[in-house]
Amino acid sequence: MSANRLVKSARARPVFKNLDLPCDLVTDLVRSLARRGVDYADVRFERHLHESLLVEQGKASSISLSESSGMGIRVLAKGSWGFACTPHLAPRSIQKTATRAIDLAQASVMLNRRVSPLAAVRAVKAIHRSPCEIDPFDVPLSKKLDYLLWANTTLLGPDSIQRASTHMDSYKRHKLFCSTEGSLIEQQIIECGAGLEVVAQHGNETQLRSFPNSHHGALAQAGFEYVKQLDLVGGAKRAQQEVLQLLRAPTPRSNTTTIILDPTQVVMQLHESCGHPTELDRVLGQELSYAGGSFLSPECLGQLRYGSPAVNIVADATIPGGVGSFGFDDEGVPAQRTELVHAGLFVGYLSSRESAARLQLSSSSGAMRAESWNGPPLVRMTNVNLEAGEATLEELLRDIKNGYLLSTNKSWSIDDRRLNFQFTTEIGWEITNGKLGAIIKNPLYTGITPTFWGRCTGVGRPEDWRLWGVPNCAKGEPMQLMHVGHGASYARFDGVTVAPAR
Numbered sequence: 001m002s003a004n005r006l007v008k009s010a011r012a013r014p015v016f017k018n019l020d021l022p023c024d025l026v027t028d029l030v031r032s033l034a035r036r037g038v039d040y041a042d043v044r045f046e047r048h049l050h051e052s053l054l055v056e057q058g059k060a061s062s063i064s065l066s067e068s069s070g071m072g073i074r075v076l077a078k079g080s081w082g083f084a085c086t087p088h089l090a091p092r093s094i095q096k097t098a099t100r101a102i103d104l105a106q107a108s109v110m111l112n113r114r115v116s117p118l119a120a121v122r123a124v125k126a127i128h129r130s131p132c133e134i135d136p137f138d139v140p141l142s143k144k145l146d147y148l149l150w151a152n153t154t155l156l157g158p159d160s161i162q163r164a165s166t167h168m169d170s171y172k173r174h175k176l177f178c179s180t181e182g183s184l185i186e187q188q189i190i191e192c193g194a195g196l197e198v199v200a201q202h203g204n205e206t207q208l209r210s211f212p213n214s215h216h217g218a219l220a221q222a223g224f225e226y227v228k229q230l231d232l233v234g235g236a237k238r239a240q241q242e243v244l245q246l247l248r249a250p251t252p253r254s255n256t257t258t259i260i261l262d263p264t265q266v267v268m269q270l271h272e273s274c275g276h277p278t279e280l281d282r283v284l285g286q287e288l289s290y291a292g293g294s295f296l297s298p299e300c301l302g303q304l305r306y307g308s309p310a311v312n313i314v315a316d317a318t319i320p321g322g323v324g325s326f327g328f329d330d331e332g333v334p335a336q337r338t339e340l341v342h343a344g345l346f347v348g349y350l351s352s353r354e355s356a357a358r359l360q361l362s363s364s365s366g367a368m369r370a371e372s373w374n375g376p377p378l379v380r381m382t383n384v385n386l387e388a389g390e391a392t393l394e395e396l397l398r399d400i401k402n403g404y405l406l407s408t409n410k411s412w413s414i415d416d417r418r419l420n421f422q423f424t425t426e427i428g429w430e431i432t433n434g435k436l437g438a439i440i441k442n443p444l445y446t447g448i449t450p451t452f453w454g455r456c457t458g459v460g461r462p463e464d465w466r467l468w469g470v471p472n473c474a475k476g477e478p479m480q481l482m483h484v485g486h487g488a489s490y491a492r493f494d495g496v497t498v499a500p501a502r
Contacts, residue, residue, distance in 0.1 A: 021045060021176045021186065022089060026071070029094055033075065034180045038102060040076040040118060042179040044330060045069075046373035049137065049172040055148040056165045058156060063141070070373040075101040079115030080108035083376040118353040119364050121333050123182035128327025131320055132190040132223035136170035139224045144168055151196055151232035155240050160200045160247060166236075167216065168194040168227060169471070171483075175330075183332040191323055191483065193219030193469060194227045196236055200243040207441060209243035209426055211235035213264045214408050219469030219483065220321045242427060242439070249441040251500035252428065258403035258494045259445055260396055263460075265425055266386055266488035267468045268409040273449040274306075274313055275384040275484070277418035278340050278348070279367075279475075280355040287378070290477050292416025295449070296346060298359055306346040307453030312387040313341040315350055317366060322383035322485035323469035326369075330377035333366035340384070344454070352379050371480035378476050383467065383485030389459030396458045396492045403431040404498060406443050411501075422446040424501040444501040452493060460489030 026043050033041040047069040054062040070087035071094065082105030086097040136144075148166040155164035171191040178184050195218045197210045212218045212230055220226040261269060277294040281287045296304070307313075317325050317335035326335050331353050340348045349359070350367040370377040397405075406425040414421040424444045430437035447455075467487040474481055 021047075021174060023176065025089060025094070026176055026178045027184065029073070029098060030178045030180055033098060036102060038075050038077045038105070038180070039079070040180055042074050042177065042331070044072045044370070044373055045176040046072075047174040048372060051137065051170045053144055053148060053168045054165060055145065055152045055167070056163070058149065058153050060145055060149070068372065071097070072370065072373045072376070073098050073101045074376060075105045076116060076118070077102060077105035078109045080105050080112040081116065082106070082108060085374045116354050117357040119356040119361065121181070121331065121353060121364065123179070124328070124332065124334075125184045126327065128185070128187040130189045130221045130325070134224040135190065136192045136224040136227075137172060147227070147232065148194070151236045154233055154236035155196065155198045157240070158244060160202050160244060161198060161240070162201045162206075163199040164196070166194070166196040166232060169216070169219065177328065177330065177332055179332055181332070185328050185332055187327050189221065189326065190223055191219055191221050191469070192223055192226050193471070194230055194232060196232055196239060198236075198239050198243050200247055202247040205247050207243050207246035208410065209239040209246065210408055211239045213267070213468055214410065214426065216471050217264070217267065217468050219323050219471050220467070221323050221325055222321055245439050246427060246441045249439045252404055252440045252443045252498050254499040256495055256497050258400050258431070258492065259496050259498060260403070260405045260431070260490055260492045262405065262407040262490055263464065263466050263488045264408045264468070265406055265423070266491050267470070267486040268412060268423060270313070270384050270386055270486045270488060271381070271470060271473070271484070272412055272414050273418055273421055273452070274340065275381040275486070277449070278315070278350050279379045279381070280349040280351040280359065281379040283349065284355055284358060287475065290479065291475060292418065295417040295419050300346055301349070302345070302347055304346040304450065305344055305454065306341045306450050307344040308456045309343045310389060310456050310459050311341055311344045311453050313384065314339050314387060315365065315367065315382045315384050317382035319383050319467065319487070322467055322487070323471070323483040324382035324485040329366045329368045330370050331364065331368045333364045333368065335382075336366050338365040350379055350381060352377070355379060369482060371482055375476070375478070375480050378480060380475065380482045381473065381484040383487060385467070385487035386459065386489070386491060388462040388465040388489045390461055391458045392461055393464065393490055396460065396490055397431060397436070398434045400431045400434055404440065404443060405429045405431055405436060406445065419449050421449065442501040443498060445496050445498045447496060452496065455493045455495050456491055457494050458492040460491065462489070465489040
């Protein structure tokens with residue numbers, strides 16, 4: 001789906017009355033910044049609402065509702081950036097904040113020997129609304145808690161169950177973006193998600209099972225209708241059975257074998273070994289100290305064999321339901337679909353206007369986003385997806401004499417160039433002569449990114465493809481947590497080292 005189908009064009013000036021956004025304040029500020037002789041400036045006003053519900057051991061343990069609003073001002077002066085923010089919208093406070101941003105940009109000139117040009121972007125006036133059938137903030141709190149309590153009590157019962165938790169999160173974001181280039185963009189994003197975890201113990205053995213994904217990974221750009229579709233109660237019954245089976249399950253044999261990752265684990269594999277290394281600011285050395293750089297240096301573009309011909313990976317900010325979807329990024333660049341890997345060849349980066357210009361790319365990929373109004377935008381993943389193949393799960397299994405199907409990420413480790421990695425999953429199943437067999441516990445697999453993806457010998461069909469949301473992608477100093485998406489089906493890899501996690 002193109003960005004044009006996600007964005008509704010506005011009249012000469014969007015109407016913000018229903019959202020109570022300070023349109024006149026923002027546009028006046030941008031005009032005053034232009035008069036002060038900066039090369040470029042943009043202003044972002046944001047209002048955020050977040051509800052978090054947690055039920056543990058059959059009781060509501062945490063109910064929180066937080067609201068935040070403020071303005072971030074970004075200035076480019078003499079080729080250097082300055083950023084300042086304020087929660088106070090009084091004219092005097094805003095002007096002081098604008099002056100601080102300009103002063104920071106001018107001070108940076110003395111240290112910055114590289115001028116920051118910007119890739120061109122067309123100025124627009126537009127409104128974007130994410131799809132939502134049932135606003136989660138309109139659903140009675142009692143109804144949401146009853147649903148979580150029902151699923152939570154389903155997890156309880158056997159003495160081996162040590163902890164049972166169910167959670168639900170709802171987000172609403174209003175943004176108003178205005179730039180000295182003439183863009184004026186209003187966006188409203190609603191997200192909702194839920195999930196559960198159960199921990200069981202027998203003697204010294206402790207096991208964990210999550211549903212429908214780990215690390216709060218069941219989040220979508222949708223309303224309460226998405227939570228209703230998750231079937232937490234049915235998932236709780238299965239999670240309880242599996243966590244009890246894991247207590248007595250064997251570990252995998254240490255060997256080199258064939259594995260199939262189910263979509264929940266492909267999510268983490270994509271995130272760590274494709275999403276982060278394709279962020280162009282990492283490649284250019286602008287993001288190093290917190291989570292490292294990238295092995296995908298500029299000379300790799302269009303040349304490096306990243307994976308097998310079965311591997312096609314895209315960053316798609318236009319796909320409905322993805323928490324990495326939007327109408328425009330935080331530089332006013334339209335949402336788009338960018339190929340990162342095509343038939344195994346590395347072909348694209350996630351970029352900003354500045355990093356795209358540094359590499360002399362024709363345009364930004366529209367991947368510049370900030371966690372909130374009080375932070376500058378960074379190059380972030382949108383929805384980084386492994387495109388579906390044609391194989392059914394049965395076809396992927398068919399000729400495997402001995403191997404494993406692995407599901408639901410438990411832990412991970414990857415080096416500072418995103419090359420050497422290891423992952424453990426919550427659960428796995430033996431594969432014997434093309435059939436799924438017994439459950440295994442504590443499976444670990446390891447690899448080197450291009451070698452591993454080069455051993456991908458099959459990708460599942462569209463019917464098994466699913467889009468997941470990750471609400472806690474960390475990057476930057478001070479750290480910003482971003483919501484990003486990943487879509488995947490099953491994926492098969494041959495010649496992979498598997499061992500029991502210690």
